[in-house]
Each structure stands twice: as structure tokens, then as C-alpha cells.
Amino acid sequence: MTAFSLEPAQLAWCAELRTLAAERLRPLADKGEPGHVNRALVAELGSLGLLGRLFTSGALDLCLMRESLAYACTEAETALALQGLGAHPVHAHGTQEQRARWLPGVADGTAIAAFALSEPGAGSDAAALELRAEPESRAEPESPQGEGPPAAPALAAAPDGPARWRLTGEKCWISNAPEADFYTVFARTAPGAGARGVTAFLVPADRPGLTGRGLDMLSPHPIGALDFDAVPVTADDVLGAVDRGFRVAMGTLNLFRPSVGAFAVGMAQAALDATLAHTAGRDAFGGKLRDLQAVSHQVAEMALRTEAARLMVHAAASAHDADAPDVPGRSAMAKLLATETAQYVVDAAVQLHGARALQRGHLLEHLYREVRAPRIYEGASEVQRGIIAKELYARQEVR
Template sequence: MGNFSLDPGQLARCAELRDLARRHLAPLAEKGEPGRVNRPLVAELGRLGLLERLFTSGALDLCLMRESLAQVSTEAETALALQGLGAHPVHAYGTRAQRTRWLPEVRAGRAVAAFALTEPGAGSDAAALALRATATDIAPLEGRGELRDQPRRDPHPPPPPQSWLLNGEKTWISNAPEADFYTVFARTGAPGTRAGGVTAFLVPADRPGLTGTPLDMLSPHPIGTLAFDDVPVTTDDVLGEPGGGFRVAMNTLNLFRPSVGAFALGMAQAALDATLAHTARREAFGGPLKDLQTVAHQVADMALRVESARLMVYAAASAYDEGADGVPRRAAMAKLLATETAQHVVDTAVQLHGARALRRGHLLEHLYREVRAPRIYEGASEVQRAVIARELYKEAAP
């Protein structure tokens, strides 16, 4: 494992990303409509080659991208991350036909992806999915006689593709209902089989029976519900293997959980930078705020927490890239520490700025709204603690 100090090339790429975000992405983000997919922003991410990097980079580079973008534009960061989260299962587990059809469109920013795991009764308990995939029969073709000069039929033809009908609901799905395709996790096994009975499907948005409804959320990006009413899928739509969907979901989350921490770090760093500037120039009690010991100590504590969380995020991402042991535990620790840290740092920054930070349009007002959600999605903080404890006991077992 490395010492997690970034080399000059990595530092230069981070600075370049922040510059691209300021010049190209933030202006498009400001023109977006809250609660709607900002397709010009997604297309610009594609034009700049950032979406391509989602599929050619490791976990550490993903973290650096998300942290750098989040320091300048949380909307741009989120648009990038959601493309990665929704399309990574296709990249990692998809068939050649699935990858050929969808990944070039995702890379170019022409197709919007979504990761559809959460349900009304299965949020933190991802193995408790209720969306059903009920197997159906495909009737064989009949009434076609053979002509004598035709080649003989294969006595052992490949079996026809298995088909299912999806019925149920997904909720709190980012980019729903506006995505072009969804990575959907459904129960194909018998009730009670939990993780082993889940299959991942690639479901295009135009499948019959698939509808969606937007939800009015605090987040500026779209979040909605999806309703499945006899939505047809076949083995051609399966990602990975039938019954292997829980593995697809968990491996995707193990990759993206540290980078959720990186997103939080970007927001925390932006809040810290704003606080340093504000307390250096704001006059109170006969001098700048930074000369007050109580303020200086709070700023020092903010910086300490941010740097500590950053080291853990980089360590978890490097462990993933190196195939090291303990990736689920490290990923959970990174997400937990970084998101909880960001919440504290942004809240402290608001306190040190006073009422001006709560005015609509202020950077900290924006961060104060944005920083709350990462403590919930992709596994709430309580779930991360459960994962950490489970993995620790597993590692300690003789």
C-alpha cells in the first residue's frame, strides 16, 4: 500500500479538473433546472473525456475526479458519478452486445444511466428486494416444414432465451424517471432466498410496462420512483449470471463507496476554503475573526478532520485498485468517516459565517443542502457501521 501522497501528475490533473469545472461545467450547471437531468451538462462531461475516464481509471482516480469536481460544482460531480454508478455494471458484467449498445452512448454523454436498487421496503437491507422477476415460457415456432434441400436442423439447438416479467416498484432512484436505461435488481429466486435469489437486468427506459414518477427532493438532481407492470426481460438483458445480482450490486458499491467519501471531501474542502477566506477578512471584536482563539481552533479542527478522512478515502480506493484484503471494510470506513466529517465541517463553516451563509445562493447554503444526502445513499452511516463490525468479526474468526 502507498503512503497516499499524490504525485505531481495527479496533483496537476486535479488542478486541471477544477479549472475545467469552473470554465465549462459550472456555467452549464447553473442553467440546469432543479430536479431534471441536465443533458447539456452530461454531454459536456462526455465532450471533455471525463465520462470515458469512468471506465478506464481505477478507484483512486475516480475519487480524485469526484473530489476535484465537487470543490467547484456539485452538480457536475453528481452527473458524472451517476453515469458511472448506473453504467459500471454494464461495463463490468455486461455481454458484448450490451456493452456495444450502451457504453459508447454513455461515454459520449448521449445516454443517461441509472442504478435501480432501492425499494420502498428494501433500502438499507439490499437483500430484502421485493421486485419480482417471474419466469415465463416462450412458445416454440411451429408450422414450418423443412424443405428437402435445406440443411438439417441441429439435433442439439441452443435453448431459447429464458424470459421474465418484472413487477414491483423502485424508489429514491437518482436520474429516474429520465434515464435512458436502468440497472435493475430483481428477485428471481424463491421468497426467503435473499441475496442468492437476486438477478441484475439492463432495462431500457422504453420497455413496455415501465413508468416513473419524479419526487420533489432537496437534491438538485432528479430522483424518482419506477413502477414495473409486466416489464419483459430475457437472458439477453441479464448482467452477470441469473441469481448473481447481489454480487453485481455489492461489487459496484465497493467501488463507488470510497468515491462517495471523495464527493463529501470535495464539499468539505470547499467549505474549509470559504471559511479560511471569510475568517481572515471578517472584522469582529477589534480584529479579524482568525485572531480569536475559539475560531482558529475550530478551523484547525476542520482541517484535521478533512485531511484524516482524505487519507482513509485514498487508502480504501488504493486497496480496491490493488485487490487487497478487506475492501468491503475499508470502503465502508471511508464512506462513513468522510460523509460524517463533511457534515460536521460544513455545519461549522455555516456557524462561523453566520446568517449570510443561510442566504439563498450562498455557497454554504448550497453545500448545507447537498452534504446531507451522502450520509444516507449507497448505504446509510448505520449500515456502514454494521458492515465494518461484520467484516472485523469475520477477519478475527479462527
């Protein structure tokens, strides 16, 4: 298999996923409440074995899943992706105990995961995050009324550094918040150290001091803010190594960025197919809409860009699976091209459908709301361009 074609078995699997999305997942999605976790939908993804595949498949398989589900049910695609995004750091960097505690529930759809990186002042600039992880004081408390020997400290530090911290600050625009069961949280453990002073923590939702609120967003999936008021975490909650959490975040994003592009391609393909059907059947000016050269050329352009984006997504995913050295740049290119393409294709589809596409409940009205956010989350388009340029200049310096 190359990056430019799929095997018959892969094509058949994609067709099966589109059918499952339309027949089994779409009805559950329709019953969900916008802005809230649809646990019935997540559980069905688990029963179909799709969530478990998040931990056994490569980047290309993840892209095929996301594109195929997005074509027929964007809510199912997003539910699957959010489980993967929130739980991948646990799968890749967690201890045996962390993985045993949380991953089975993620796989069967009973534990909801979330990836908590963005903050009000640190969205695209992830290295600038300010959520503080402050080490517990080792000071010994005085005994009551100053009588007797001092009481033993409730929390102590390990010989090689703090074993316990308190998280204080805010996270914002976190998908699945505040309804997730656990969060992969990135906090600053070394002030002033930039990307080198960030640590990833696995934080269960029931930790004292952790509260959240939903945000009323354009996208229909749940997004919220989290407040951390001296939330306790210990060395047992660290994912990876202390002060090395930025690597955890970037490794996760390098895997998921091409699949964000796959999500966008699935939406673009759905919009394109709807436009083909509409323009072939719609009577206008003594013929069909497709007979107008301006319309047929527009449809051709939509198809051209969609296929180009799909190929770039597959190439980036294949590079990731092959552990190629240029994965960050390829991932950024795939996400950038595919999300910008989907915005163009969906907008063009709305234009060719006319006012009917803006009616609440129409497929294109739904896609028009869904397609905007991927150009921002997991690194806005401008950030992707910066990553691409950085990789290009770094490569030039090596020559």
C-alpha cells in the same frame, strides 16, 4: 505512489479538473433545472473525456475526479458519478453486445444511466428487495374458438430455465429516474433466497410497462420512482448470471463507496476554504474573526478532519486498485468517515459565517443541502458500521 501522497502529475490533474469545473461546467450547471437531468452538462463531461475515464480508471482516479469536481461544481460531480454508477455493471458484467450498445453513449454523454436498487421497503437492506422477476408461462394458448391446432407460444423458456421474465414491482429513490435512457435493475428471481436469489437486468427506458415519476427531494439532482407493470426482459438483458445479481450490486458499491467519500471531501474542502477566507477578512471585536481562539481552533478542527477523511478515502481506493482482501471494510470506513466529516465541516462553516450562509444562492447554503444525502445513499452510515463490524469479526474468526 503510496496511499498517503499523490504524485505531482496527479496533483496537477486535480488542479486542472477544478479549473474546468469552475470555468466550463459551473455555467452549464447554473442553467440546469433542479430535479431534472442536465443533458448539456452530461454532454460536456463527455466532450472533456471525463465520462470515458469511468471505464479506464481505477478507484483512486475516480476519487480524484469526484473530489476535484465537487470542489467547484457539485452538480457536475454528481452527473459524472451517476453515469458511472448506472453503467459500471454493464462495463464489468455485460455481454459484448450490451457494452457495444450502451457504453459509447454513456462515455460521450448522450445516454443517461441509472442504478435501480433501492425500494420503498428495501433501501439499506438490499438483500430484502421485492421487485419480482416472474418467468413467462410455458403453457400453450388455445386457438380461437377452440378450432384447429393450438397456436405456438409467443414466449418460450430455454431448456435450462426461463429465458424470459416479467418485472413487477417498484423502485424508489433512484437517481436520474425517471429520465434515464436505461437502468441497471435488480430483481428477485428466486423467492425466499435472500441475497442469493437476485438477478441484475439491463432495462432500456422504453420497455413497455415501465413508467416513472420524479420525487421532490432536498438534493438538487434528479431522483425518482419507477413502476414495473409486467415489464418484459429476456436472457439477453441479464448482467452477469441469473441469481447472482447481488454480487453485481456489491461489486459496484465497493468501487463507488470510497468515491462517495471523495465527493464529501471535495465539499468539505470547499467549505473549509470559504471559511478561511471569511474569517481572515471579517472584522469582529476589534480584530479579525481568525484572531479569536475559539474560531481558529474550530477551523483547525475542520482542517484536521478533512485531511484525515481524504487519507482514508485514498487508502480505501488504493486497496481496491490493489485487489486487497479487505476492500468491503475499507470502503465502508472511507464512506462513513468522509460523509460524517463533511456534514460536520459544512455545518461548522455555516456557523462561522452566520446568517449570510443561509441565504439562497450562497455556496454554503448549497453545500448544506448537498451534504446531507451522502450519509444515506449507497448504504447509510449505520449500514457502513454494520459492514465494518462484520468484517472485523470475520477476520477474528480466521485467526
